[in-house]
Amino acid sequence: MVWNAFSRDLMTELQRLQHEFGHPLEQSASIRGGGRSRFPALNVGGTPESVEIYAFAPGLDPSSIELTLDRGVLSLSGERVSDLPAEDARTAVHIGERFAGRFRRVVNLPDDADPDSVSATYRDGVLHIRVTRRAASQPRRINVQ
Amino acid sequence: MSERDTQGNVARDDAMQPAVDVIEDAAGITLTADLPGVPKEGLSLHIEADQLTIEGEIRLTAPEGMQLTHRELSASRFRRVFTLSKELDAERVSAALENGVLRLRIPRVQQAQPRRIRIDVS
Numbered sequence: 093m094v095w096n097a098f099s100r101d102l103m104t105e106l107q108r109l110q111h112e113f114g115h116p117l118e119q120s121a122s123i124r125g126g127g128r129s130r131f132p133a134l135n136v137g138g139t140p141e142s143v144e145i146y147a148f149a150p151g152l153d154p155s156s157i158e159l160t161l162d163r164g165v166l167s168l169s170g171e172r173v174s175d176l177p178a179e180d181a182r183t184a185v186h187i188g189e190r191f192a193g194r195f196r197r198v199v200n201l202p203d204d205a206d207p208d209s210v211s212a213t214y215r216d217g218v219l220h221i222r223v224t225r226r227a228a229s230q231p232r233r234i235n236v237q
Numbered sequence: 238m239s240e241r242d243t244q245g246n247v248a249r250d251d252a253m254q255p256a257v258d259v260i261e262d263a264a265g266i267t268l269t270a271d272l273p274g275v276p277k278e279g280l281s282l283h284i285e286a287d288q289l290t291i292e293g294e295i296r297l298t299a300p301e302g303m304q305l306t307h308r309e310l311s312a313s314r315f316r317r318v319f320t321l322s323k324e325l326d327a328e329r330v331s332a333a334l335e336n337g338v339l340r341l342r343i344p345r346v347q348q349a350q351p352r353r354i355r356i357d358v359s
Contacts, residue, residue, distance in 0.1 A: 130309070133309040149273065175258060176258060183260060184261045
């Protein structure tokens with residue numbers, strides 16, 4: 093599926109995407125899509141102090157994952173090598189659903205995300221990225237004298 | 238090995254089906270399943286009669302009070318059931334879980350391994 097950059101009616105395009113993926117609108121409203129079939133699947137959450145991104149990317153060597161942050165756009169790329177053997181007279185692939193190949197996903201970070209405060213850990217096949225929000229934008233309690 | 242139809246299954250819940258690869262060679266079957274976020278303690282493998290059940294509970298660390306704003310993986314568990322055929326040896330299944338990938342090896346029973354059958358031509 094190719095994103096049509098010349099579409100005159102964004103809503104019509106979004107509705108078409110929604111129909112194609114069978115998704116509620118709020119899940120496919122991003123210009124970068126984000127269908128369920130994409131690898132790795134992403135969940136994004138937040139607290140007043142941080143943005144938490146979970147990339148479900150099993151079976152990777154963590155040192156091969158490339159993570160970059162450029163002007164508020166976090167991108168995650170790498171490659172997962174296929175485990176499937178070449179089919180011959182002695183082996184048969186009955187089911188081959190697991191993703192193989194190069195992948196790249198991007199996440200728009202909110203304006204208050206601090207690009208200098210990013211940490212990432214890979215555990216049980218999940219890459220957890222935490223981006224701290226700038227202190228100035230965190231809610232503060234103001235004492236009334 | 239065939240996959241069990243889960244439609245109408247009593248145990249059906251909001252678990253997701255993990256993506257799997259199933260490869261068969263002369264000595265048996267190798268099943269590989271993607272179970273991201275499932276630690277060893279959250280994995281349950283169960284064989285009863287000819288049913289192989291793979292279940293995994295996703296355990297993630299999250300800060301207190303986190304609210305999800307975007308969710309592509311919606312369930313907290315994986316579950317998938319396969320039916321083994323009788324030439325597979327359920328007693329000798331071996332399993333390894335690494336980086337969220339489960340690899341199961343299910344050998345064929347000894348006498349079921351393929352033999353070359355000589356054809357005598359008179």
